[in-house]
Amino acid sequence: MPELPEVETIVRELRQKMSGDVFKDIELRWPGSYQAVSGLSIKNRKITGLDRKGKYIIFNLQNEFLIVHLRMTGQIIVKKKLPADQKYLRVIFRMQSGRYLLFYDLRKFGRIILTDDRQNVLKNTGPDALQADFSMSYLLKRMQGKTLSVKSFLMDQRNVAGLGNIYIDESLYLARLHPESKAGKISRRQNERLYESIKMVLNGAIGRMGTTISDYKTTGGGFGENQNHLYVYGRGGEPCITCGSVIRKIKHNGRGTHFCPRCQKKIC
DNA sequence: CTAATCACCTGAAGGC
DNA sequence: TGCCTTCAGGTGATTA
Numbered sequence: 001m002p003e004l005p006e007v008e009t010i011v012r013e014l015r016q017k018m019s020g021d022v023f024k025d026i027e028l029r030w031p032g033s034y035q036a037v038s039g040l041s042i043k044n045r046k047i048t049g050l051d052r053k054g055k056y057i058i059f060n061l062q063n064e065f066l067i068v069h070l071r072m073t074g075q076i077i078v079k080k081k082l083p084a085d086q087k088y089l090r091v092i093f094r095m096q097s098g099r100y101l102l103f104y105d106l107r108k109f110g111r112i113i114l115t116d117d118r119q120n121v122l123k124n125t126g127p128d129a130l131q132a133d134f135s136m137s138y139l140l141k142r143m144q145g146k147t148l149s150v151k152s153f154l155m156d157q158r159n160v161a162g163l164g165n166i167y168i169d170e171s172l173y174l175a176r177l178h179p180e181s182k183a184g185k186i187s188r189r190q191n192e193r194l195y196e197s198i199k200m201v202l203n204g205a206i207g208r209m210g211t212t213i214s215d216y217k218t219t220g221g222g223f224g225e226n227q228n229h230l231y232v233y234g235r236g237g238e239p240c241i242t243c244g245s246v247i248r249k250i251k252h253n254g255r256g257t258h259f260c261p262r263c264q265k266k267i268c
Numbered sequence: 269c270t271a272a273t274c275a276c277c278t279g280a281a282g283g284c
Numbered sequence: 285t286g287c288c289t290t291c292a293g294g295t296g297a298t299t300a
Contacts, residue, residue, distance in 0.1 A: 001293060032276090055294080071294050073278085088278090107277045109294070124295080148270065157295080165293060214280095214292085253271080255293065272300080282290080 002070040004129055004162030005205035006216045006224065007055050010076055013219040014057070015050040017078055022046045022096035023066075030090040033105060036114040040064055042093070054125045054161025058118065065118045068103070073215040074110030077102045106215065129162040129198055136195045143183040143191065150186060150194070151179035152253050163198070166211055166233045169258045171198045173231040178266035179257050185267045204229070232258040 002010075023042045028034055036042065045066070051058040057076070059066035068076065073088075079100050082092070091103035091112060103112060115121055127134040142159055143150075153159055154168045163171070172179050174197035177190060186194070210216055210224030213234065217223065227234075231241060236249030240260040249258050 003294095069294080071276095072292075105277095106279075107292095109276060111295095146269090152271090155294090254273090256291080270300100272298100274298080275296090276294105278292100280291085283288085284286105 001072050001164055001166065001213065002074065002210070002216050003055060003164035003167050004052075004202055005167070005208075005226065006210035007052055007057055007070070007162075008130075008206050009210045009224065010219055011050050011052040011057055014059075014076070014078075017219065018047050018059075018095075018101070019049060020047060021099070023093055023101075024096050025094040027092040027094075028090070029086075029092065030105075030108055032108060033090040033103060033110060034112045034114075037116060040114050040116065042066065042114055053122055053128050054157055055164070056122060056125065064114060064116045065121075067113045067115065067118065067121050069111050070105075071107070071109035071111070073106040075102075075104040075215065075217050076219055077104060077217065077221055078219045124158055125161045126158045127160060129160050129202055134160055136192060139195050140188065140191050143186060146183035148183055149180045149252065150177060150183045151255075151257060153183040155253070155255075160198075162202070165255050165257075166213070166230070167198075167201050167205065169233045170201045170231055173259060173264060174201060176263055176265060178264040179252055179259055181265070181267040187267075190267070232260060234258070 023045045026042050045061040047059055049060040057068040082100055088104045088106045089102060090105045093101040113121055146153060151168055154163050175194040177194060205211060205226040208224060208226040211226040212223040213227060232247050235247045236258055238247050240247055240263060243262050245260055245262040247258055248261050249256055
């Protein structure tokens with residue numbers, strides 16, 4: 001499940017590999033994966049740079065944007081030749097360099113959008129978790145008065161963009177906060193700890209090229225290595241690395257949620 | 269504003 | 285073996 005660190009890893013690679021290249025042709029193996037705003041064509045569009053906001057990958061073209069969201073199982077792979085394994089291959093871009101930019105997506109949830117209105121695509125995306133506009137005071141103010149759980153708050157991309165199920169569980173563990181704590185009841189001190197924890201967890205994961213649980217791959221087809229450094233995610237039933245208590249896994253708002261019942265305080 | 273449910277999809281894993 | 289159910293979870297729409 002690509003979240004901010006995985007997407008950031010992909011964007012850095014794409015920036016290095018693809019800047020200056022030109023889209024020559026597109027082949028849709030699954031039409032639902034791709035959508036162009038009416039009148040726009042990807043043909044002969046040059047890549048002038050790459051950006052990321054939250055979990056969105058943004059190819060800057062000369063006057064347009066090619067925006068990719070991998071959702072759960074999307075992968076972007078760059079190859080010199082078409083690979084033999086084309087199962088789950090949904091979109092093929094042929095580049096001027098002769099390379100192929102490939103979009104694989106087992107579950108077909110991912111989306112590629114060609115648009116001249118970047119803001120419209122990103123309208124439900126709040127400040128990016130690693131950018132300056134996501135500040136400690138912003139987080140404090142934004143959580144004020146909220147009765148929902150801190151996990152639900154962080155899952156909502158309008159509040160902060162880039163976090164998903166894995167890194168939220170990890171950040172809350174590091175901040176010693178129970179995921180079901182009420183967002184609006186968290187003290188200033190605890191809020192600061194949460195803020196720092198989010199940054200630590202995300203930057204640590206970027207340094208390890210992301211977390212490969214099942215589907216995430218880098219653009220060369222490689223794996224991340226952060227899955228070997230997780231505190232709680234996927235560790236239900238195993239001992240807490242701090243206190244030895246059994247890590248619990250519960251269902252919270254429809255999502256698997258992992259925490260240490262001893263280290264993480266529930267604030268209600 | 270918040271919460272719950274569904275829809276979109278496919279495959280793995282567990283129960284019987 | 286094989287059928288059925290549940291789980292995996294990001295986002296958007298809908299309904300309460």
